[in-house]
Amino acid sequence: MTTETLKTKASVLENLVAVRAMIRRHKRNDVIFAAIGLIALMLGLLTLLTLFIDLVMDGYPRFNLEFFSNFPSRRAANAGLLSAWVGSLLVMAVTFLTAVPMGVAAGLYLEEYAPKNWFSDLIEINVSNLAGVPSIIYGLLALGLFVYGLGLGESILTAGLTLGLLTLPVVIVSTREAIRGIPVAIREAAYAVGATKWQVVKDHVVKYSQGGILTGVIIGMSRAIGETAPIITIGALTFIAFLPPAPITEVAPFINFEWLSSGFTVLPIQMFNWLSRPDHAFHTNAAATGAIIILLTLLMNGTAIYLRYQIRKNIKW
Amino acid sequence: MNTMLNKSMRIAALLAVTFSTSHVLAADKIIKIDGSSTVYPITEAMAEEFQKAQKVKVTVGESGTGGGFKKFCRGETDISDASRPITQKEMDICKEAGIQYIELPIAYDALTVVVNTKNDWVKSLSVDDLKNIWQPGSSVKNWKQVNAAYPDKAMGLYGPGTASGTFDYFTEAVNGKSKASRTDYTPSEDDNVLVQGVSGNVGGMAYFGYAYYAENKDKLRAIPISAKPGSVAVMPSPEAVKDGTYQPLSRPIFIYVNATAAAFKPEVKAFVNFYLDNAPKLVAEVKYVPLPSSDYAAVKAHFKALKPGTGFGGKNEVGIKIQDLINRIK
Known part of the structure; x- marks a missing residue:
């Protein structure tokens, strides 16, 4: 072997060592x-978990049927959530019925119909901005507009509309995101066989973006269910030991809208009241x-993920 | 999607059935109450018991004394809970709206001055000491500044927020002027936060309603208060409030009843009578101090006569006797 080849071999070997070191480093x-990513993830999850476990450990003596079927009481052990969960449910129903049709329609318009000009840009900026407005501002607006301006009073309707406004930007933004995810080829194919714009929107755009829209709706709703500030601002009650009139009755016309104007309380307000009581037994209730509010939020988000999965499974393109 | 829709409709129908069967449709009578969070536990107890006895709906809100009067003077509520008398400004607003009210003292509350359990140096404080600490612009930052015999320990002050009736009364009784207070203390509208603050700070000090002290006796120590330097210091207790020795920090708390509602709505009249009849028992149960029974009798007679107006004339007063107050309106 010549010294030349020996030298080359040595340099190749050296190179190999350097390359391996580089690979090891990378x-x-x-x-x-x-590891950093995992720690970041765990930080969030563990905080939530600790919080949840702590609440469950403090509150477990109250996890029984009576806690859900009793009205509030001055005796902590007898006090229950009935008026609060029914109130939350009815308020959320109004929120859902206002925010979803309006939000989806607005999102569709902005994405499909709106001309691209400065005015549309302005609306777009405003919508994204609205999503970040603190909730108490919505409460103040609602107090002036719904409670006094329109004379709706401190009712379920007012609360539902307020939270509807709060949820609206989330629904609009997620609707637009979902629509943008639909391949252009789908629309072009529909237009190619002679579909009108409305037919494209109705049969394809809305259908394929359902999963994304639904996710946005439920995320918006789970934010709304924990809101306290705007509801307190419009004057929700704290002690209410009766249920609003039933929405459906036994006599014709079977539907009754009286419940919309009824007074109400919601879960976070009931919790807030119990927390500020001197008697420690009420802190257990709080x-x-x-824990129940966190579970509800988890349940709603879980439903969103499940439904999105089911809907996506059925879409094949 | 269709099956999903079907499912959700079934759930809606199920819920509707639950509601309609559990509920009787009738235009029920309703009594609306709002106001002070201090008075809230008493009114809540009354509303709870009253609804067991009668088929009348009672709702109670918690907007604070000021917030409650705003609604009351717009005619939105039948009764307003108040931890202080109605102010001149509120009287004017009510008058403009044509709302007349009957002022009814319903219980006593004892403002309690508390310190940390590890604080073994303060045996009692006089109102002058308190003024020295809490007056506007006070420079007291160390316990040594209150009394040369106290140790060199930094003082941590906690108190209610400025919107609270407790704040109004304490500043009036101690500093001589309502709302006049030093501002460099830790305020909170939630008295449990004040309890936490003092129990975690050896040099801590706070004032709030007696009920919060009564529930936290293991975490806090109450300070006996003397009205003048050298006079006997009195420990806050239901007995000391009742016999009038815990002064000037015991105060009456009120409900204001809409005079028209009291005269023309039988359910409101029935509720207020129920309130006064059951006060001795229920007030004590929620850890407030009931009035002497002779005072309740006087308040009842006053309500029966439906005499509108306030005995305070828009200004708070310290150490007033209930019967004198009622006699002023006659």
Whole structure:
């Protein structure tokens, strides 16, 4: 062997060592980043978990049927959530019925129909801005507009409309995001076989974006269900030991809208009231209510993920 | 999607059935109450018991004394809970709207000055000491400044927010002027936060309603208060409030009844009578101090006569006797 070939061999070997070192280094970076990512994820999850476990441990003596079927009471052990969960349910129903049709329609218009000009841009900026407005501002607006301006009073209707306004930007933004995810080819194919714009929107755009829209709606609703500030601002009650009139009656015309104008309370307000009481037994009730609100939010988000999965499964393009 | 829709409709129908069977449709009578969060526990107890006895609906809100009077003077509520007398401004607004009211003292509350349980140096404080600490512009930052015999310990002050009736009364009784207070203390509208603050700070000090002290006796120590330096210091207790020795920090709390509602709505009249009849028992149960029974009798007679007006003339007063107050309106 000549000295030349020996030298080449040595340099190749040296190179190989350098390359391997580089690969090792990069792999190490990989591991480090994965670890940072995991820690970041765990930080959020563990905080939520600790909070939840803490609430459950404090509140577990109240997890029984009576807690859900009793009205509030001065005796902590007898006090229940009945008027609060029924109130939350009815308010959320109004929120759903206002925010979803309006939000989806507005999103569709902005994405499909609106001309691209400065005015549309202005609306777009405003909508994204609205999504970040603090909720108490909506409460003040609602107090002036719904409670006094339109004379709706401190009713379920007012609360539902207020939370509807709060949810609206979330629904609009998620509707637009969902629509943007639909491939252009789908529309072009529909137009190619002679479909009108409305037919394209109705049969394709809305249908394929359902999953995304639904996710946005439920995320918006789970934000609304925990809102306290705007509801207090419009003057929700704290002690209410009766239920609003039933929406459906036994006598014709079977539907009754009286419940819309009824006074109400909601879960977070009931929790807030119990938390500020001197008697520690009420703090147990508050912890139990907190755990229930977190569970409700988890349940709603879980439903969103499940429905999105089911809907996406059926879409094949 | 269709099956999903069907499912949700079934759920809606189910809920509707639950509601309609559990509820009787009738235009029920309703009594609306709002106001002070201090008075809230008493009114809540009354509303709870009254609804067991009668088929009348009672709702109670918690907007604070000021917020409650705003609604009351617009005629939105039948009764307003108040932890202080109605102010001149509120009287004017009510008058303009043509709302007349009957002022009814319903219980006593004892403002309690508390310190940390590890604080073993303060045996009692006089109102002058309190004024020295709490007056506007006070420079007291250390316990040594209150009394040379106290140790060199930084003072941590906690108190209710400025919207509270408790704040109004304490500043009036101690500093001589309602709402006049030093501002460099930690305020909170939630008295449990004040309890936490003092129990976590050896040099801590706070004032709030007696009920919060009664529930936290293991975490806090109440300070006996003397009206003048050198006079006997009195520990806050239901007995001391009742016999009038815990002064000037015991105060009456009120309900204001819409005079028209009291005269023409039998359910409101029945509720107020129920309130006064059951006060001795229920007030004590929620850890407030009931009035002497002779005072309740006087308040009842006053309500029966439906005499509108306030005995305070728009200004708060410290140490007033219930019967004198009622006699002023006659």
